[in-house]
Amino acid sequence: MYPFKLIVVDLETTGNSPKRGEKIIQISAVIIEHGKIVDQFTSFVSPGKPIPPFIEELTGINDEMVKGAPAFHEIAPKILELLENGVFVAHNVTFDLSFLQAELEEAGYYTFNGPAFDTVELAKITMPSADSFKLTELSNSLSLSHVRPHQADSDAYVTAELLLHFIHRLELLPLVTLEKLQVLSEYLKSDLSLLFNEIVTQKQGHVEDLPLELEVHRGIALRKKSDSKTAYAADGDPIDPDILSNLEMHLSPYEKREAQIQMIDEVSETFQEGRHLVIEAGTGVGKSLGYLLPSLQFAKQRDDRVVISTFTTQLQEQLMQKEIKLLEKVSPFSFQTVLLKGKNHYINLFKFEQSLREGDFQYDVVLTKMQILVWLTRTETGDVDELNLTSGGQLFWNRLRHDGWHLPHSKDPWVSKDFYLNARKRAQAADLIITNHSMLLSDIINKGNLIPSYDYLVIDEAHHLEKSARQHLGIVLDYLSIKFSTSQLGTLDQKQLYGRLYGLMNMYDIEGSLHSFELDSHVQRFYIDLEEAMTVLGNVFFKNAKKRTGAQKIQHRISEEMKMSRSWQPVQMAMERVISGMKLINKQFQEILDTIKSKKLKLKDNEKALVEEFHSFLVEWGELEQQFRTVFLKEMTDYVLWLDGDTRSLPNSLIIQAQPVAVAQNLKEELFAKKKSVVLTSATLTVSDSFGYFLNEIGLKKEEIKQLQLSSPFDYAQSATLFIPNDVPEIQQVSNEEYIEGISSHLIGVAQATKGRMLILFTSYDMLRKTYELMKESGLLEDYVLMAQGITSGSRTRLTKNFQRFDKAILFGTSSFWEGVDIPGEDLSCLALVRLPFSPPDEPVTQAKSEILKAQGRNPFSSHSLPEAIIRFKQGVGRLIRRSSDRGIVIVYDRRIKTTRYGKAFIQSIPAMKVREGDLSDLITWIEDWL
Template sequence: MISQKMVVVDLETTGNSPKKGDRIIQLSAVTIENGKIMSQYTTFINPEITIPTFIEELTGINDEMVEGAPSFEEIAPIVLEIMDGAVFVAHNVDFDLGFLQSELEEAGYNGFYGPKVDTVELAKISYPTAESYKLTELADRFTLSHDRPHQADSDAYVTALLLLHFIEVLSKLPLVTLETLQPLAKYLKSDLELLLQWIVDKNRMHIDELPETIEIYRGIALKKKEEQLDASLPSDDIVYPSNDTNKEKLLQHAFENFERRHSQFQMMDAVYDAFSCKEHLIVEAGTGVGKSLGYLIPALYYSKAMKIPVVISTYTVQLQEQLLQKEVKQLQEMTDFPFHVVLLKGRNHYLNLFKFEQSLREEESQFDVVLTKMQILVWLTVTNSGDIDELNLTSGGMLFWNRIKHDGWHLQKEKDPWISRDFYLHARKQSNRADLIITNHSMLLTDLIAETNLLPSYQQVIIDEGHHLEKAARKHFGKLIDYISVKFTTGQLGNLDQKQLYYKLETLLEKYHVKYDLHSFELDMMIVEFYRELDECLNLLASTFLKHAKKRRDVQKIQLRLTDEIMSERAWQPVLIATERVYSQMKGIENAISDRLDQIKKEDVKLEDQEKTLVEELYSFLKDWSQLKEQLQLVFIKGQEEQVIWIEGDLRSLPTSLVIQSQPISVGESLQERLFSKIESAVITSATLTVQSSFDYLLKEVGLSQEKIKQLQLPSPFQYEKNSTLYIPNDLPEIQSVSVIEYVEAISAHLIAIAQATKGRMLVLFTAYDMLRKTHELMKDSGLLDDYVLMAQGISSGSRTKLTKNFQRFDKAILFGTNSFWEGVDIPGEDLSCLIMVRLPFSPPNEPINQSKCDRLKIEGKNAFSAYSLPEAVIRFKQGVGRLIRRSSDRGIVIVFDQRIISTRYGRAFLQSIPSMPVRKGNLEELLQWIEEWL
């Protein structure tokens, strides 16, 4: 196919819909022949309509630039000549080709009906682990020159380079992988099957030897496991650095321009001493201390000296990846002895190779499933871990993953032909020989309550991002039932007519003449009745929720705490009765399916491989079914003491948005009993653990007393006094004294003026999404920031990471965030020079956990505000301030719009808990003058 002419096209248009009158304003076509770029044709096109402001901002193309350009009718013959006999290629091909077809037909020409190739599909298959498949981000990944994104000539040329690169990548895949990919590709949206056929034919002509790193097993190519050498050494060979000079020499190996940090040495010694003395330790290490190496170095030395593993638990995947990709590599450069670090996650993070192998034998035409199979086939040639977190799957791909994820062995483990290559077992085996085991809070907590230990035996643990431990434990010891998951889990079974798992099981039983108790007709009727009752139950729940939610119609997303008062209402009784019926039916269906599976085992049926995977899938399904059944019982029927139960949902999309949660009000006792009392030493660390220099709040939350833990507070070494200032405008209204709209108008006016003074580079943090959305709309519609890029969480597309990266790309940018943006966002240097907090981050008073904790404290005779609400808000405030200064050379301004920070007595708690910096107060005019001087 590559010997055929390929034309890579990119269009800039006035909008997304030619049917609504949108037109092309620029076209570029790059011609490729025999694998080489031969020519490029580019032209502006006069659309004969005004170019919208948004398009002008995005592309840089304005009305003046297209005024003297040809119309599309004039260039249509040139375009058709270029595309004659070619393969049409574009990044998101259906958009460009569809738009071009429309313009050609409008001009009186026949459209293009040759083969088409989508480089988005090609990218997803060639690089299944890429963070993003946007053109600009792919160009960045492969360091391709892309100086004018969203202009057709630059976009088309970069797309052409990417096309050639992806073809080269695919050409290097093992022939067996290509031969499996090629027939799958016929179900994709573009004609990649033709491209893959050409690559297969070419590779068959000269079959190269497989690389040493690849093996073929049961017809699938995969990367060989990297067996680690035994890195244990006698304890005499490894001595922990005893003084600052030795530590400095150690660090010099990793940092050419090492900046001496005494606080980092203090942390190393404190961690090593805590392990040696079998004590618990809590360390607040401010930004710039070098926290990660501050615990990794002593953990490694202790592990090697004592020949036992140390577990490191984090809350976020980002920190896990950072530890592996950055700090562990630095450790390897610093030390002169080998060591072994393993990342270990829960079983369902890993691919079940046997299930995946059998899925390849199924005829499947659903796009997301086919694409995911193709991505996994390519991924298997590069992955060491088999961990889903490496993959970038579509939402439909995630549903398919639920079928092929690891879920243990329900038949004889030894009969799994992939046992020798099993990713989960490999990770477990590696962890048994590891010096350091990196995991997450969820896995750590699962291990505490699991019947069989998931982590190797350990006595020392480091809990990084420790301010999230209580939250993670509440979530983990709680229950969650959501409408989408309920429908997905139960929908997998199906009745006989739907021909899903139940139908396949009955067909299998009939084939081998397996006898069972409940007749298939009776079970089929039970399943049909169950689906009817389940829908009725969910609809009843939605209508009861809506009845109470109507009282708060000003907000779309509602959380309703199920108090004893609500659950004793007459209106609640039908929900309870319906849930009991659903539970009873689930129990009966579970028993019937279990009986059938037991009979297969009992009669020792000799199953074929594909039948084995069906039985494994049924056992996995039954596990999810049973878990859902127990959750329904615990939340609605039995109830649990000391739990808070609530329903949340979006009033615009009921019942599909319904989520029911149950969480313990307090987890301190459970953590003390299950974790801290069972191990010798736990180190809890984070950059934000104290309130007014006291660890008291956090220690109470996780069940530790002041007497049972050593404490160390290490302030940031950065010069906040010199490099930052906190400003409080005094001419904004108190939010309680005006309507939300009035408040939004007031802060928007301030934000616009500040943005113009700072030239953007602003991160604006909100505590409520509704206010973020209204402020973003008002600022965008004002017309005063037309040359600024405004990005907002939940409005602009992309994850937090993608939004942050995009924010850093533009000179004049404003980023609006809430919730997760208060922490974990790292924007160093001049990319961020102004941080604005709209409100002090108190949790909403009607938030269920907040309500329950406050009610409990009041019953205990304590002040709920000072004991819980205030310290929780202060820690979050500290996290927000921490977004500004990320490096010693950073400079910036913190602006707090909330007057309570100076007008209330408790406001001092916020100011006294952050690094010392100048605090200024004044009106907007004074603020703008001061900003101008500062910057």
């Protein structure tokens, strides 16, 4: 085993910074020798100050528990004795080690100067596909016992178990992979190179066979692709009509739902008859199986493929990991399902191989290379969505992603192992193809070149189709991405793309129509022109932003009239220079690449990889040039154009967006008219029991599609109540500040009554932030954990998981939290909607749609703003009851739901539940009685 002693340490502290006087309140050290846990030392530590309520809530450690505990200086000698001649190990070693060093120094002792391992870093390398690298999530995913998260003894012990697990994972890797990891490990932040050196030395000491599931190609180990052949039911074989009966054995509890059976029958009939169908399936209907079962049955009977499209990657993964695996168990016949994404999702192995030979030892690049090396021994898809990369790793991935080929396929020594080609091949033989709205729409634009030909389609999360189509047919240009993308070209004297290509040109005596120094001058001029153009655009944005007092993150619409005005002329002139420069540079480099290709040179592998990388870059460059030309030089009568930005950070925060105002005609002609049968489904499609608004937005008339509403089987009348407070100010009669003050004090009272377990939804980030600050600063919720989107770090998924971990938690969310957040059970008992989710009237797309509706003689509010808000409201309310046993309360603070004529439409569009009205004391009394 390994010759070093490992000391796994965890600390609990009163805060994050010892420099600010924060102290250790508990320490634990687990000793590992010869690959086994041999001892553990744990002690509470007296901090000499009160433990903050948040830390008490987080750790469960209170002042009583540390009363009489030793001060740190009393146990320091014991700690140093444990650490002597050992390796310090911790989960996020920088925090624990630096905190311990500060305490040792303050106590007058020498500090630890030995090596340190970080198990977070090791987790990223050994488990590159983990959803999270947090201690609790890692231990849960490996079913390790972690009885008291955030107490040092439990945390240290589970970290020690994780460390041993990670080492075991490394030992199972083939030597060829480990040797590459060993070289890269020298550039990690912690001293893990010691571990890699030791494992490699031991592996080299004996010969071992490569595992059967792996192969080595050009020095890189990767998983063999499984045989994609599948056994088909013979033509005409009857297929078991009641697969549902088999589900009872595999789903516990499985409820036979009448609505689900009705959905299965309707989807089946729709495909058989070759028509279109729209289904609103309420929460609990079992929508996914409701369309997957008949799709699969139809695909097998007709020997034809069915495409399933979703909006979110979460739903795609759920379908593949849950419903499809379930169908594989219960289906009497075998079938094949493929998850198909755009080629940019797949790794180009040739580019990756060459990147391993480069001397780029920047930390994120090194870590990402190590993650990919390990991942390649496990992945069968080569899809980046399987990887959990850092933001720097994502940028490096942009160099490795697939963009097709410039040189002939035969020049790529990895073509036989190519993941993208394999996914396309498997899709050709698949019964079901699962994809996303983005890929679906790209395929339509590319005339069917991306997805194998199909006639039968299911669109889940269909309420996003119109928005997805607008975004996909639109343009998004953000300053930082443009700058990063174009800067990869570099200049002649830099070792970036241009500098490397110039070396290749010299080697093979290749010349362009411009001398390299002339071309370099144009490249350098382009960078200056681009910076100037963006600065001019930022100035136009800032002048218009000044008219809106208070707001910092704003949107400003650019109308066709404004594009004709004098104030826009400097922008247009600056952008004309940028576009002219881009065209010339693109032409020159394309000529050089074409010359290299036509000469049929015997390029070395690293040279071929450079040509492919430059080709990918020029594809992106050409797309960017075309987008600039469309936005700044062409008339965009059917489009809405606007700028997004934060006035505090211009031009860095600047985003230019253009979208078609309406996509109904595009969808009608390019999708619905060309497919035999399309099934559209979602939990939120109707407004006051009518599909009219949704169908109008996607270009279908009621007589062109069968409509079906399936209500949720949950008993909302018993499990949910809608409460409308009558003692808060009316939103349109007071200032924003007064409204926020009114609801904040109300929300504090409600939170205390519900003991947290509360999700508060906002329609604007500014209102969320101010409400969060008022509630936090009130001092009345010190025992509660307040988490807010955009304020508390972490993604939506991370915030949701953290919310479920704490007893007294309040979660503040906006935009994406109105849907797709799934918090079943008692973790969420109260949902508060701060205002009805109308889009702001000056929001560019809303404004442009309103103008068109007015021109048609229609009312923009009733035709667009109201139905859009109702569908969003339904999505918000849908967060509360996720299963039949859930109970909860919805509080709507916006009194327009009661005081306006249109308010009834909101209540009528959600499942029937009790509606109550009253003041805060009524509400608290009622909550205490009911919850």
